[in-house]
Structure formats: C-alpha cells, structure tokens
Amino acid sequence: MQLELPLAVAPVTLPAGTLRYIQLGSEVVGYRFRRARRRSIGMVIDDDGLRVAAPNHAPIAEVEGFIREKARWVLKKLSEWRAAPKPPLVNWSDGSTVALLGAPVTIALLPGERGINMENGRLGIGLAPRGEPAALRKRAIAWIKEHALSLLGERLALYAGRLGVPTPTLSLSSARTQWGLCREDGHVRLNWRLIHLPLRLIDYVVAHELAHLREMNHSARFWAVVAGLYPDYKQARIELRHCNHRLPIL
Ligand SMILES: [Zn+2]
Structure with missing residues (x-):
C-alpha cells in the first residue's frame, strides 16, 4: 500500500478532440x-479552455445551436479563464526570474x-563558451533538482527526528499529479517542484508523508x-491546493 498526496488539479494533458x-x-x-457515449451535449471550461462533448448521433448544427444558446455563459467564463x-514560463534569460522557496529569484547569466550558484536572491548561471541555450536550461534544472533533493532531505531528517522515527530513504518524483508519496516500507518520494513553494508548505508535505509512517490512511x-x-x-492544506x-514551467 502506498499513499499519495495529490495535487489539487488534474495533470496537464493535451485535451482530446478536434479543434x-x-x-x-x-x-x-x-x-x-x-x-462520446452520452445522452446530451455537455460543455465545460477548464484549464484547456472550452470543451464540448456530444452524443454520436447529434448533428453538428445541433451542437452549434446548443453552444449559441449558452453564448453568454461561454463568453463570460472564457473571459474569466483568460484573466x-x-x-509563469521561465525563459532563462539574464534578469528573468524563477520562484524558489516561494520568492522570486533573479537569473544572472x-x-x-562554469558553475551555478545561488547568492542573495540571485541564481548565477555560468555561460560556458558556445553554450547552447537548451544546454543552459538543462544544467539549471539539474541544479534545481539537486538543490531540491538536499533541502527536502534536510527537512525530512528534521521532522523524522521530531516524530521519533529513523529518517526514511528519499527519492524525487517529477509527477504532475502528486506532491508526495509514502510507501509502507518507509520510502518517501517527494516532488522536486516543491522547491518552488514557501518552506512552510514544503514542511507540511514532509510532515504529512512522515505521519503516514504511523498511520497508513487519512483517518x-x-x-x-x-x-x-x-x-x-489546515491552513497549509488550503494554500497547497x-x-x-502557479508552479513555474521551467
Ligand atoms: Zn496522505
């Protein structure tokens, strides 16, 4: 048995259907x-914009008539969605920013x-001669993951001590659907993207997963x-949702 702490929103996948x-x-x-195999036409506006599903037999004119009937609702919802x-998309140029531990950190090329270092709210990335932008991004992400592993390891050790259990082994996940996971054998997986969030939320996820070592349930x-x-x-759970x-796209 393993328990996961899901992200609040469904994973990013390409929406099905024809544009x-x-x-x-x-x-x-x-x-x-x-x-779809359904009785009526359905409409939803989510992270992918407007999606419409219709029964196999419904002619397209009927589908369009349905959307027009609900035009006011659609336009209102779409404008809310756009707003x-x-x-944020991180573009790895000099002076751009990326959120680390809940605060914007300025990228300096x-x-x-050669190396990468973080000092005084600045992430300095060495620009190797003839370095490709794609390679720079890759190096930076690798550095961020390494940084995440060491920080998450420290927090895990700290809270394991408080709980009075040996520090579990830790690995990083890149899941789009969960922040953390605790296996019954005591292994903990934490999402490296937690590094973007304030430390208090990271600590909540760490505490949550460790608590599963005592109770493998949500009782x-x-x-x-x-x-x-x-x-x-309770507050942390709400914020985390x-x-x-807001997780940046690196
Ligand atoms: Zn849980």
Whole structure:
C-alpha cells in the first residue's frame, strides 16, 4: 500500500478532440469537440479552455445551436479563464526570474563562468563558451533538482527526528499529479517542484508523508499525528491546493 498526496488539479494533458470554431457575437471561439457515449451535449471550461462533448448521433448544427444558446455563459467564463493567473514560463534569460522557496529569484547569466550558484536572491548561471541555450536550461534544472533533493532531505531528517522515527530513504518524483508519496516500507518520494513553494508548505508535505509512517490512511488518528508535527496543517492544506497553477514551467 502506498499513499499519495495529490495535487489539487488534474495533470496537464493535451485535451482530446478536434479543434473547431464558432462565432458567438463578435467573438470567434475555439473549442475542443469530441463524440462520446452520452445522452446530451455537455460543455465545460477548464484549464484547456472550452470543451464540448456530444452524443454520436447529434448533428453538428445541433451542437452549434446548443453552444449559441449558452453564448453568454461561454463568453463570460472564457473571459474569466483568460484573466486567471497562468503559470509563469521561465525563459532563462539574464534578469528573468524563477520562484524558489516561494520568492522570486533573479537569473544572472555569467559569461566565462562554469558553475551555478545561488547568492542573495540571485541564481548565477555560468555561460560556458558556445553554450547552447537548451544546454543552459538543462544544467539549471539539474541544479534545481539537486538543490531540491538536499533541502527536502534536510527537512525530512528534521521532522523524522521530531516524530521519533529513523529518517526514511528519499527519492524525487517529477509527477504532475502528486506532491508526495509514502510507501509502507518507509520510502518517501517527494516532488522536486516543491522547491518552488514557501518552506512552510514544503514542511507540511514532509510532515504529512512522515505521519503516514504511523498511520497508513487519512483517518482522524492520522491527522492527529500531522497536527503534532505541524500544528497549522489546515491552513497549509488550503494554500497547497492553490499552488499548482502557479508552479513555474521551467
Ligand atoms: Zn496522505
């Protein structure tokens, strides 16, 4: 048995269906259309924009009529969706920023230097001669993962001590769907993307997974163990739910 701490939002996958367009008032709206075994036409607006599913027998004119009937709702929801904050895309240029431990860190490209270091809120990345931008990004991500592993290892050891258990073995995950996971054999996996979040949220995930060493479930007894390790866990849980959208794309 293993327990995972899921991210609040479904993983990023390409939406299924054909891309179609429809004119609604003065706007041309794109949507993903798919046929499904269902009785009625359904519509949803999520991270991928507007998606429409229709029964196999429904003619496309009927589908479009349905969307037009709901045009006001669609346009309102789409404008809300466009205005919602999107995850920042890190472009690895000099002066751009990336969130580490919940704070923006400025990227500085350093010609003639080789290594990567972080000092005073600045992430210095050596620009090796003839270094390709793609290689620079790869090196930077590798550095961030290494940094994540050592920090998460420290926090795990700290909280394991508080719980009075031996520090579990740790590995990093890159899952798009979970922050952490605890196996019954005591092995803990933590998402390296946690490094983007404030330390207090990282600590909550660490405390949560460690508490599973005592209770392999999410019972009241489990939450009592969490509370003993991390009293403000309710607030952290709420905050964590809103983090997925803000995780930078490296
Ligand atoms: Zn759990």
